[in-house]
Amino acid sequence: MERSTIVRVHDGLHARPATRFVRLAKGFESEVEIAKGGKSVSAKSSVKLMLLGVKENDEVTIRAEGADAIEAVEALIAYLEDPKSGLEEEGAAPAAPAKAEDAPPAAPQQPEKIAAPLVDAEGAMRGVAASAGVGLGPVFAHFPPQIVPQNRTVAKEEIGAEKARFEDAVKRLQAKLDRSLASDEMQASDRGIVAALRDIAADDTLHEETVKDIDAGLDAVSAIIAASSKLADEFRNLDDAYMSARAEDLEAVARQICLTLLGHEEAKLDDIADGAILVAEDIGAWDLARAPLKRLGGVVCGHGGATSHVAIIARTHGIPAVLGLGEAVHELREASEAAIDGNAGVVYVDPDAKTRERFAEMIGAADREREALKAYRDVVPRRADGTVIHVAANLGSLDEIEAAQEAGAMGVGLFRTELLFMRHMHLPSEDMQAETYATLAKAFPDHPVIVRTLDIGGDKPISGVEFPEEENPFLGWRGIRMCLDRPDIFKVQLRALLRAAVHGNLRVMLPMVSDIEEVRRTRALIDECAAELKSEGAEHGRFQLGIMIETPAAVFGAAALAKEVAFFSVGTNDLTQYVMAADRLNPAVANLNDAAHPAVMAAVEQAARAAVEAGIEIGMCGEAAARSDLIPEFVRMGLTELSMSPVSVQATKKQLMELFDKKG
Numbered sequence: 306m307e308r309s310t311i312v313r314v315h316d317g318l319h320a321r322p323a324t325r326f327v328r329l330a331k332g333f334e335s336e337v338e339i340a341k342g343g344k345s346v347s348a349k350s351s352v353k354l355m356l357l358g359v360k361e362n363d364e365v366t367i368r369a370e371g372a373d374a375i376e377a378v379e380a381l382i383a384y385l386e387d388p389k390s391g392l393e394e395e396g397a398a399p400a401a402p403a404k405a406e407d408a409p410p411a412a413p414q415q416p417e418k419i420a421a422p423l424v425d426a427e428g429a430m431r432g433v434a435a436s437a438g439v440g441l442g443p444v445f446a447h448f449p450p451q452i453v454p455q456n457r458t459v460a461k462e463e464i465g466a467e468k469a470r471f472e473d474a475v476k477r478l479q480a481k482l483d484r485s486l487a488s489d490e491m492q493a494s495d496r497g498i499v500a501a502l503r504d505i506a507a508d509d510t511l512h513e514e515t516v517k518d519i520d521a522g523l524d525a526v527s528a529i530i531a532a533s534s535k536l537a538d539e540f541r542n543l544d545d546a547y548m549s550a551r552a553e554d555l556e557a558v559a560r561q562i563c564l565t566l567l568g569h570e571e572a573k574l575d576d577i578a579d580g581a582i583l584v585a586e587d588i589g590a591w592d593l594a595r596a597p598l599k600r601l602g603g604v605v606c607g608h609g610g611a612t613s614h615v616a617i618i619a620r621t622h623g624i625p626a627v628l629g630l631g632e633a634v635h636e637l638r639e640a641s642e643a644a645i646d647g648n649a650g651v652v653y654v655d656p657d658a659k660t661r662e663r664f665a666e667m668i669g670a671a672d673r674e675r676e677a678l679k680a681y682r683d684v685v686p687r688r689a690d691g692t693v694i695h696v697a698a699n700l701g702s703l704d705e706i707e708a709a710q711e712a713g714a715m716g717v718g719l720f721r722t723e724l725l726f727m728r729h730m731h732l733p734s735e736d737m738q739a740e741t742y743a744t745l746a747k748a749f750p751d752h753p754v755i756v757r758t759l760d761i762g763g764d765k766p767i768s769g770v771e772f773p774e775e776e777n778p779f780l781g782w783r784g785i786r787m788c789l790d791r792p793d794i795f796k797v798q799l800r801a802l803l804r805a806a807v808h809g810n811l812r813v814m815l816p817m818v819s820d821i822e823e824v825r826r827t828r829a830l831i832d833e834c835a836a837e838l839k840s841e842g843a844e845h846g847r848f849q850l851g852i853m854i855e856t857p858a859a860v861f862g863a864a865a866l867a868k869e870v871a872f873f874s875v876g877t878n879d880l881t882q883y884v885m886a887a888d889r890l891n892p893a894v895a896n897l898n899d900a901a902h903p904a905v906m907a908a909v910e911q912a913a914r915a916a917v918e919a920g921i922e923i924g925m926c927g928e929a930a931a932r933s934d935l936i937p938e939f940v941r942m943g944l945t946e947l948s949m950s951p952v953s954v955q956a957t958k959k960q961l962m963e964l965f966d967k968k969g
């Protein structure tokens with residue numbers, strides 16, 4: 306049984322998507338292979354799979370042989386075509402994000418590799434700027450001793466026992482990783498990384514290569530070091546920064562297996578002082594994930610680059626990091642203090658008084674800014690005429706509620722329901738949806754909560770819906786167009802929303818509207834759902850219905866649309882791509898994709914004028930809503946709600962208060 310397909314996994318089968326793919330494959334009894342360009346490897350080995358280098362849009366073939374071959378091929382093809390439809394397994398991180406705002410915090414712009422880093426006259430060393438921010442603190446040097454292979458020959462009769470020792474060490478390491486994954490102390494974001502490392506520890510290829518060497522009479526420690534170095538070299542030979550980082554993961558896992566075999570413990574990071582700069586040749590991602598991250602003032606490593614797991618963890622926790630210093634990192638071994646600039650990729654060894662002063666000032670300014678912004682958490686920005694400007698949050702799941710509340714978000718301006726649908730193998734039930742929307746409404750009892758109906762299309766298919774092949778998915782069967790064609794899906798969501806409406810100030814918004822009939826047909830469906838719920842005796846309420854302004858048709862038709870709905874919300878992410886005819890995902894036209902372009906601003910203004918004239922509310926939930934250079938314009942146009950990622954809420958409130966203060 307075999308089938309070919311085009312890979313739709315964003316960024317290809319690297320790391321976590323590879324882990325998910327392998328885990329899916331391992332769930333089947335059949336032998337499963339994946340082939341690309343005449344080369345095929347076992348689909349059950351993450352290492353082999355990563356070495357195959359499967360990229361997004363590559364054509365691959367899945368072959369399976371065995372009792373469940375058909376199911377295996379179908380499941381793996383479905384994953385490759387739609388990674389979001391895969392298993393939602395414990396400990397695994399989500400598949401690669403579909404949208405930029407869901408991605409892990411971005412690394413500062415910096416070349417990945419640098420020529421031999423040296424300490425310059427000022428005591429500065431240059432490495433990879435892997436996580437932004439500045440730090441100044443005592444050095445915590447973490448240089449556990451290297452494990453040197455003894456290359457001991459094992460007697461023939463002891464080979465069996467040596468293999469058993471190796472197997473046992475792998476099992477013990479996996480159990481240790483499982484325990485750290487299960488502990489409450491590890492954050493969800495770090496858990497995915499540790500789960501990926503656990504999978505490397507269980508990898509068939511690493512296992513087979515090691516056992517081959519033990520069978521040839523080599524001791525287990527030397528065999529695992531030999532096998533991991535050989536595979537790590539294969540990764541490095543691919544000459545790709547990401548693959549080099551994976552080579553380091555492999556070596557880190559091998560080191561842990563060796564330590565387990567030798568009965569040694571890795572040096573602990575528990576004693577690290579508050580604000581200390583952790584300096585290491587290399588550090589295992591799970592060691593870092595379990596370290597007292599709140600106390601860390603910075604991370605400096607000889608190994609690693611911007612895509613290392615260490616870099617991802619540092620960025621997630623807002624810890625400045627400079628990696629890839631090479632041998633120069635040893636200059637810090639005996640140092641007592643270090644200053645780190647994660648934006649520029651520079652580290653100062655025992656900085657002089659002038660440098661210390663400069664860093665202390667930069668740190669102070671950043672802290673003061675963060676602290677000062679907290680004062681804006683509960684303010685309510687009002688225009689001179691008393692109209693409140695709602696600074697609300699864009700959310701993608703219930704997990705983000707707390708961050709929005711803590712930031713002081715005035716409700717939710719956009720709840721993207723796509724994730725609910727993409728996270729599961731099956732369409733989410735009405736009960737499950739009703740509970741989710743009700744939880745959201747209850748979390749913001751004093752503010753509106755706007756739920757957007759399913760906005761999904763040919764470029765982002767979901768399980769349970771057959772999508773046509775489309776030349777231009779962004780101009781195709783997506784958003785409200787698909788929903789109206791599939792009342793079996795749409796009515797479930799509308800019924801769930803009507804049921805949840807009794808729990809708060811719930812509003813509903815339709816995406817991708819381009820024709821007034823789309824609104825009228827939706828209203829008819831809502832009435833039908835309400836009548837059904839009534840006859841079933843099910844508790845339900847009513848909600849205000851609004852639309853997103855994302856298409857030029859909605860802008861030009863805004864005056865007529867404003868008579869049909871209760872509010873508009875401008876989706877500048879899509880509106881910009883449609884006004885500028887510049888694909889929002891295509892970096893080649895990124896310069897055109899700017900919401901500040903006069904053509905886009907004119908479109909927003911036209912929609913705003915129509916809303917104001919009709920007396921309905923207009924807000925914005927596209928990324929431009931948090932742009933400080935555009936906010937005064939949006940307010941002038943008459944927008945009364947700006948919805949954004951929770952991290953931007955306090956700064957936006959501050960800007961609005963200052964803006965109104967100046968005017969008032």
Ligand code: PEP
Nearest residue numbers: 876877878879880926927
């Ligand atoms: C937009 O298009 O501006 C928007 C908020 O929707 P999304 O980014 O989910 O397409």
Ligand code: MG
Nearest residue numbers: 855876878879
């Ligand atoms: Mg959109």
